[in-house]
Amino acid sequence: MSTLIAIGAGIAVLAGIGAGIGIGIATSKATEAVARQPEAEGKIMKILLLGSALAEATAIYGFVIALFIIILLA
Amino acid sequence: MGNLGESLIEELTCETVFTVHGIGISESVVVTWVIMAAVLLASILLTSRLKVENPGRGQLLLEHAVVSIQNIGTGIIGEEGRQYGAYLSAILIYIGIANTIGILGFKPPTKDMNVTAALALMSIILIEFAGIHKKGVRGWLKSFAEPIAIVTPINILEVFIKPLSLCMRLFGNVIGAFVIMKLIEHILPWVLPVPFSMYFDIFDGLIQAYVFVFLTGLFIKEAIE
Numbered sequence: 001m002s003t004l005i006a007i008g009a010g011i012a013v014l015a016g017i018g019a020g021i022g023i024g025i026a027t028s029k030a031t032e033a034v035a036r037q038p039e040a041e042g043k044i045m046k047i048l049l050l051g052s053a054l055a056e057a058t059a060i061y062g063f064v065i066a067l068f069i070i071i072l073l074a
Numbered sequence: 075m076g077n078l079g080e081s082l083i084e085e086l087t088c089e090t091v092f093t094v095h096g097i098g099i100s101e102s103v104v105v106t107w108v109i110m111a112a113v114l115l116a117s118i119l120l121t122s123r124l125k126v127e128n129p130g131r132g133q134l135l136l137e138h139a140v141v142s143i144q145n146i147g148t149g150i151i152g153e154e155g156r157q158y159g160a161y162l163s164a165i166l167i168y169i170g171i172a173n174t175i176g177i178l179g180f181k182p183p184t185k186d187m188n189v190t191a192a193l194a195l196m197s198i199i200l201i202e203f204a205g206i207h208k209k210g211v212r213g214w215l216k217s218f219a220e221p222i223a224i225v226t227p228i229n230i231l232e233v234f235i236k237p238l239s240l241c242m243r244l245f246g247n248v249i250g251a252f253v254i255m256k257l258i259e260h261i262l263p264w265v266l267p268v269p270f271s272m273y274f275d276i277f278d279g280l281i282q283a284y285v286f287v288f289l290t291g292l293f294i295k296e297a298i299e
Contacts, residue, residue: 053285057239060246067249071083 002074009069015062022055102186109171109183143167146284150291155298158291161200165193166287173248173279176255177271182279184248187241194241197290198233205297217297236293240286247282251275 030048034041090098120136129137147162172184183189206214218229251274258267 049281050285050288053281056247057243060243060250063250064242064246067253074083 005069005073008073009066012062012066012069015065016059019055019057019059022058023052026051026055100186100188101181102183102189105175105180105183106172106189108180109168109175113167113171146287147291150288151295151298155204155294158200158204158294162287162291165197165290166283169193169244169283169286170280173283174276176252176275176279182248182252184244185252187245190241190245190248191237193244193286194237197240197286197293198237201236201290201293201297202233204294208298240289244282244286247278251278 026048030044033044037044090100091104092099120132124133143163143166144159146166147159148156150162151158169184172182172189174182176182184193202214205217209217219226220229255267255271255274258270
């Protein structure tokens with residue numbers, strides 16, 4: 001049973017893949033944008049942080065589900 | 075590893091500190107009281123000797139800080155909804171302090187899902203109130219069928235999804251940072267946690283406070299458009 005719980009929690013954390021890809025794309029675009037227009041760095045930084053925080057939320061949901069699986073089923 | 079799992083679960087559950095007439099007062103409530111007392115005391119002390127003429131350096135700094143916090147709120151919702159700016163500043167200060175209070179050894183109250191659920195509930199009530207206040211009840215009901223009638227079920231569902239996502243985002247981020255910090259402290263309790271604490275406690279905590287306020291402001295702006 002505990003093996004199944006561990007596998008389930010591991011699968012739930014796979015949600016992090018999407019967030020990783022998303023934040024990676026956002027950061028690459030932000031780097032390009034700063035290289036093109038260095039004077040807009042402050043604004044770009046703000047938007048990048050916000051976008052990363054929103055993209056990160058999907059990973060967090062996966063993490064919360066994994067935590068619930070471990071705590072509630074164990 | 076078994077020992078670690080048990081101690082983690084022990085840390086994650088919010089214990090009841092004391093009971094008043096059968097009502098349990100949990101740890102997050104007590105830490106919230108501490109934050110409230112600190113903010114109240116700071117407000118009284120900082121504003122007790124304000125002058126109109128020849129303001130001191132402290133007063134200028136304070137005015138600058140207050141204006142910049144207010145600008146965060148009104149910058150998101152715009153001039154139209156500036157009466158909601160005070161709520162946004164208040165919640166920004168509270169969540170900001172609550173997320174970073176882990177440095178002082180308290181358990182962050184936002185680690186308790188009941189706290190984030192209450193915050194999200196307050197936000198969604200304010201969002202819907204802003205919509206009703208601006209458009210009237212009929213206009214508010216009609217706004218569910220916009221832009222076309224077929225999206226009405228999705229719009230109704232959104233009323234429940236918005237607070238759920240606000241609640242889960244804050245809770246998940248804080249508890250994730252908390253678990254990772256506990257794991258790092260378990261591996262090496264001396265020097266290693268310091269840079270990670272900088273990131274997880276201070277940086278991530280403040281970013282999440284800003285994200286919560288930003289999303290609430292964005293939803294309010296959407297509601298009063």
